[in-house]
Amino acid sequence: xxxxxxxxxxxxxxxxxxxxxxxxxxxxxxxxxxxxxxxxxxxxxxxxxxxxxxxxxxxxxxxxxxxxxxxxxxxxx
Amino acid sequence: xxxxxxxxxxxxxxxxxxxxxxxxxxxxxxxxxxxxxxxxxxxxxxxxxxxxxxxxxxxxxxxxxxxxxxxxxxxxxxxxxxxxxxxxxxxxxxxxxxxxxxxxxxxxxxxxxxxxxxxxxxxxxxxxxxxxxxxxxxxxxxxx
Numbered sequence: 478x479x480x481x482x483x484x485x486x487x488x489x490x491x492x493x494x495x496x497x498x499x500x501x502x503x504x505x506x507x508x509x510x511x512x513x514x515x516x517x518x519x520x521x522x523x524x525x526x527x528x529x530x531x532x533x534x535x536x537x538x539x540x541x542x543x544x545x546x547x548x549x550x551x552x553x554x
Numbered sequence: 555x556x557x558x559x560x561x562x563x564x565x566x567x568x569x570x571x572x573x574x575x576x577x578x579x580x581x582x583x584x585x586x587x588x589x590x591x592x593x594x595x596x597x598x599x600x601x602x603x604x605x606x607x608x609x610x611x612x613x614x615x616x617x618x619x620x621x622x623x624x625x626x627x628x629x630x631x632x633x634x635x636x637x638x639x640x641x642x643x644x645x646x647x648x649x650x651x652x653x654x655x656x657x658x659x660x661x662x663x664x665x666x667x668x669x670x671x672x673x674x675x676x677x678x679x680x681x682x683x684x685x686x687x688x689x690x691x692x693x694x695x696x697x698x
Binding site (some may be wrong): 498499502503504506507510516518519522 | 556618619620621622623624625
């Protein structure tokens, strides 16, 4: 799973990791881990992060299948 | 390095120091009074309890959120690892005498609190090691 948190932070007036953490209700260490791809957040947290940026979850997180091929939403049942 | 990591570090260090001091004490007592009295040297394992002061010394981390879902996940995994270890230590403490001494042998009941203490201390030691292994042993890195 990849994410665009770092880019979105800079697009939102260079929001700091602490500011994003406060908006999402988590610690700064968790934001660092998510940005680095070391921690996959829960669904509620993913929504809170997306809401902090005012975008949808898909704009923040992208899921790639086990074989590295991006999963097309139209293929999902 | 967050507060949980600092507390875990203190507990790992206190437990290792207590274990080292206990082994030295048992060695010295064995020389003077022999077994089983030398086992009283394991009383120094009580020094591991000093690790409990860490939660008083280290104050709450800065920021509006002290702990979140990632912290809870790490603590849950560490607790499972700790309890699994304590279970194995208790199992080993019960089964090893059976196989070594035989089914008709008897052992002193003084071994029972020692086994119980070993299970408890191993639980907290493994818990602390698992915490540090997940967060990272330093202030950087860590796994998911």
